[in-house]
Amino acid sequence: MTSINQLFNREQSSALEASGSQPIVLMGRIRLARNLNGFFFPGWSDRNQRERVFNQCKQAIENVPQISPSVNFDIEALDEMERMLLVEKHLISKELSEGQPGSGVVIHESQQTSIMINEEDHLRIQVMSPGLAFDELWQSANTLDDELEKRLDYAYHEKFGYITACPTNLGTAMRASAMLHLPALVVNKEMEKVVRAVNQLGIVSRGLFGESSDPLGSIFQISNQQTLGETEDVIIQRLHHVLETIIEQEQYARIRLFEQDRAKVMDRISRAFGVLKFSKLLSSSEAMNLLSLLRLASDVNVLPVTVREIVDSLFIQIQPAHLQFSNKRVLDTEARDELRALRVKEVLKDIPEPDEISLDFEGSFNKKVDNFDRSR
């Protein structure tokens, strides 16, 4: 079995850290839930039955060309830090990381596709990529699903569609989501209004690390709530439309922010830069919130455009398990905070300080809409 080390020591980076980063948009993701006939859902199974499902699924997956080359992990074979590493890379869920026997994951070497086995459902197929390339993501997920369906006996009901452990996933059992960076809506305190509005369209918003997590770094995961009674295309189109609107709202919020409070926002950005360069102890939540301001600065040309990719990579690299993995040992909180501060300082050392001479909204606005349209 390939080890975590082999997977992550390759030069390949995950969707969140990949190049091709855009203003406002971090990444898109599509996730399908599937279950097999003849077995209880994982939560109702015993170890023995879960192991049978695990082996059957693993074998089927290994024969699908679209997920090759891949590595697979039995969750029990991973230590706490390795599991958290996969969570931080969004390759497995927190739920899977809790380590129920007979569960695991198969990960494509690109780190953009992963299939969890015996999480809440027997299979959770997940594809992600930078930007909002939902057409391509859907195509990938759908192909993978078709190939697996040839090899596995899916539980499917004429009326209810794909059968899932939780009834809220019935039907398409598809969750499409985007990770958006919305600092101006947060600073202007407009995010609550936006969330209320999209909820009425069956769209929900969460933090970077799922259901109940805070919007650290002003990053929001926005996804469809509804899965039943509509085709995947319709669901994706509606989500896409809502995302388009939120992105526009963020763009207008940025223009307002820099028009009305330019001195204050420049001060915040520049201080964030100073604290990131000079702190000796840095918690992950503070780091994310400060890095968020540098990403904003990069989007509006107050910092070089390359800073955006650096920030996106740091968002992941400064997480606790990533720090410990790269340092090859378990670290307590203070040691992590110290190492985090050192890493951030090192990465930022050659970046010129924030400067508003070339403040540029039109450019970033147009570029954004272009990219967005192209991805449809």
Add this chain to the structure above:
Amino acid sequence: MTSINQLFNREQSSALEASGSQPIVLMGRIRLARNLNGFFFPGWSDRNQRERVFNQCKQAIENVPQISPSVNFDIEALDEMERMLLVEKHLISKELSEGQPGSGVVIHESQQTSIMINEEDHLRIQVMSPGLAFDELWQSANTLDDELEKRLDYAYHEKFGYITACPTNLGTAMRASAMLHLPALVVNKEMEKVVRAVNQLGIVSRGLFGESSDPLGSIFQISNQQTLGETEDVIIQRLHHVLETIIEQEQYARIRLFEQDRAKVMDRISRAFGVLKFSKLLSSSEAMNLLSLLRLASDVNVLPVTVREIVDSLFIQIQPAHLQFSNKRVLDTEARDELRALRVKEVLKDIPEPDEISLDFEGSFNKKVDNFDRSR
């Protein structure tokens, strides 16, 4: 009459900004209150009577060699900014700056001696100098007082000593004080205990700008409360002894702070440095509190020793009237905050970043006690 411009555009700096700065100690000051026979106290006088006192005192002062060369100002001839400038330099009190007709000040060109006329008392003789040179300060104040006594008819009572407008000043009518920088006692939350203890010895503690002001920048003015029933020597000796104890307490607090929380305090110092270098808007209170950390860093060798003098000068130069005076116009709060950030950034630009390699308490501790002893 010499203008404010002429006085302050000379290279001469005030006691607070002067060279010879020491760890913990900013400056010492002695102030004598005197009144003339045959006139009401200023608060009970009319304009006409105050003007007679003003002219009589001014003439007497001009003939005293110890305060020559000097400049004198009628308070009504100064605008708001000029008055505040004198307050920020500790050359006049806030009370005098309020501009009662017929009051003013004579300032020695060294800016270390000033005599206020018609503040609360007819005369307030004040001498200050860097460090804790109370013997020299007392000698200066006493000589000046003797010379004035030859030329003016002081109100003096066999039993009550010098008569003063406020009975709490009766007797010697002398207030000796020191400005101490006590950041470790503040961070360790021990300052309240220290204040309570010294209060029992008739010693009081105030902030940098008098009676009710907050201890901005962890700077405290510590002075004798009692003026009656003891000689000046006894009062000064007791104060000196208390200051010695407080300085020792601060030194031990620093050792404890760096021993027990080194990572945290280094983080605070380094962040302060980062924010001071990168902020675009800086209020005077935030600036003072951050600069206070750099002064501490300089004392313990985490920053070059030259930083202490730079900080002491900035403590005064970043005050609102100083900023406006140097910029030659009145500025609103945001414009001041912007200019303050620019000034601080400029002054700090060549200072190397805080580094704990050479952390040195013994040195600063011994050096301190030496200086202290020498000044007695």
